[in-house]
Amino acid sequence: MTDVVVTGIGILSPSGRGLDAAWAGALSGRTAAARDELLAEMGTPVQISCRVPAFDPDAELGRGAARRLDRFTHLAVIAAREAIAHAGLSEAGEERITYVDADRTGVMMGSGIGGAETWAEEYPRYLDKGPGRVSPMFVPKMLSNPAAGTIAIRSGARGPNMTVNTACAAGASAIHLGRDLLRAGAADVILAGGVEAGVTGLSVSAFAQMGALTKNPDPATASRPFDVARDGFVIGEGAAVLVLETAEHAAGRGATPLAVVAGAGASADAHHATAPPEDGGGARLAMQRALADADVDPTVVGHLNAHGTSTPLNDAAEGRALRAVFGDHTDRIAVSSTKGVTGHTLGAAGAIEAVFSIQALREGRVPPTANLVDQDPEIDLDVVAGAPREVTLQAVMSTSMGFGGQNAALVFTPA
Template sequence: MDNRVVVTGMGAITPIGNDVLEFWKNAKEGVIGIEAIGDKIIGNDKVKVIAPIKNFDVSNRLNAKECSRLDPYSTFALYAAEEAIQNSKLDLESIDRDRFGVIVGSGVGGFNTLEEVINKLKKTDSVRLSPLTIPKLIINMAAGNIAIKYGARGESKSVVTACATSTHSVGDAYRLLKHGYLDICITGGSESAITSLALGGFTALTALNTTDNPERASIPFDKERNGFVMGEGAGILILETLESAQKRGAYIYAEIVGYSSTTDAYHITAPMPDGKMSAKAMQNVLDEAGISYDQVDYINAHGTSTKMNDAVETIAIKEVFKEHAYNLKISSTKSMTGHLLGASGAVEAIACVKSCEEDFIHPTASYLVKDEECDLNYVPNKGIKKEVNYAMSNSLGFGGHNAVLLFKKWRG
């Protein structure tokens, strides 16, 4: 018999808040975490804005000396994981560590370390690299360091599916719990890629916004959108089987009732124009949950602020939700945080959980100009109080990866 799976802890570090409470408060108010790039990045005269973490003090939760030996993406993951563990009130001494897992990914991993090493090698042929170079670079080390810190000896791995990474991570954790392989799992994603290399690469793809106005840079579904804003951060969730959570008297934030992963098999960066496989993923989660399309109250859209992505996501939503698409409330967290790449799905999952818990939907900020192709209700500029029984989170990644999660309000 399948297990029910619930969310019992959350942690976040984002451009609009360094914990879940601050992130959610600012998301509800439509606070913009985007700012001028200043002199932070060299060699790129096109990108004018970024969405960085602000006022970050690692010593609030972690050993600063220990974190100096990590790439920032691993530090962010550990920082958010510590909040999630504390939030869940897990007694690590009383759980079965062999059934305690970690699935935490990153879209690009240790880009800060990579850039640092490249710069050293360019200066001299005889540079001696640190023995920590590879452990800092590789993408599995966020999960590895979390597992080491908390003694999680169950399945531990890192999913890498570009911007769908942490939605796939949460979904894979859900499946392991649902089918009885784990009791508890730390899951999510982390990213720190505000670097010359990452910005240069995405600029070459013409994927990044080039405006110099932070208020009109990340504008999903707005007719004037022209690219995403690079952000950074991490989102971590503690998932448990319902039996495990109830046995220890845990507070339950929401239940996960559906997950699907499909692939466009179409293009390395562009989504399939008819949104067919994205729509298939959304339909799959409805089927798994055993609900009809008109029972969904809210969709946290992938909503990157790129021309094609937002239009195709709108097409896919209409395909699945038919006439109910116009009753749905849809919003994009990226309008405030920018695009956190591999961390975005987990942060947006947290927004969905909070929407279910508090019956509140955060806005799509900075929305001004209506687009005939994007004609749904994107909750422009002002959040709304509304009962949310089912919330869906969409993620799309380069390579044609589609991932969808469905959360249900916990009623005990």
């Protein structure tokens, strides 16, 4: 089977912008959750979020371009640009791909919502001012595919270009499918990742109404995966893009692989619109499939970056699923949820956490789970808390579960 490697990473995370800063933020265990002034103005039931560091879209994307694109596409473009530079696909400072065949370079992005802010802004205009005032930019801004489309427009990548939506697993699904496109020979290089910018009054209200968000008003302690006091997630935003290529292609151009995308697994719970089955059965299948796909013995997995949303149901089900997959070896897996730091970035989470998994693998350092003070006795896992843990790692796994019961698991091994 064709090996697929990661040769570049771009990330815009609540924990920081750029690979070094985002990873340092994850290792710090300091939560990025903060009071959200925009939400406070709107009087939403929950007024905390995990935003990415502030940036000026006009300065980043150029005159006029920012206005034509939803915020989620802004985030994706910035992450893709960094990934392209990191992988050496273009001359320094250039967004256009010139050092590999752009016609054989594809894009596979995951997003759960798409242009959330555009919906939120445009619908009131339609109601207040009538159909004749609806912006002609509405459609190309609000769809969920312009992140991938715009990355191609700006980079010149003319390979397969797609968007996958498995809600909160979308970023991981994109890496899975991007890897498969490479294995199928459909491209030499795929920019794969996830993005979300869904922190709007409407979506926060809706997530709050369904009981998914924490009611803890203290940003410092609100996102606390696996803790007995967890009561919901903190909504976040962000983007991460990985440059994937066949090992042969990477070697041919002298690129330095960061990790191997060794395995990927997907499954459905076939159970409920939002709740996981108590035993995490679908997640278990995704993990088992990823291990089988990677053709590694489960006992080589030394670290798991969990979905760990900080909701009561998810974290408990995930703990059971892990034990069902790994049995006694579960005790020797250093588990983290970086969502304590980043909040839940929805469609971006799977890609952001893939990045953190790869960094853990490269450095032999497992990030702590922020705010884990008193681990839920129902969750029988070795969850890393307080400070990073040094571990020699042969393989790491990252799990993601989306509403609708859509699950993904990825396994990375050293390059």
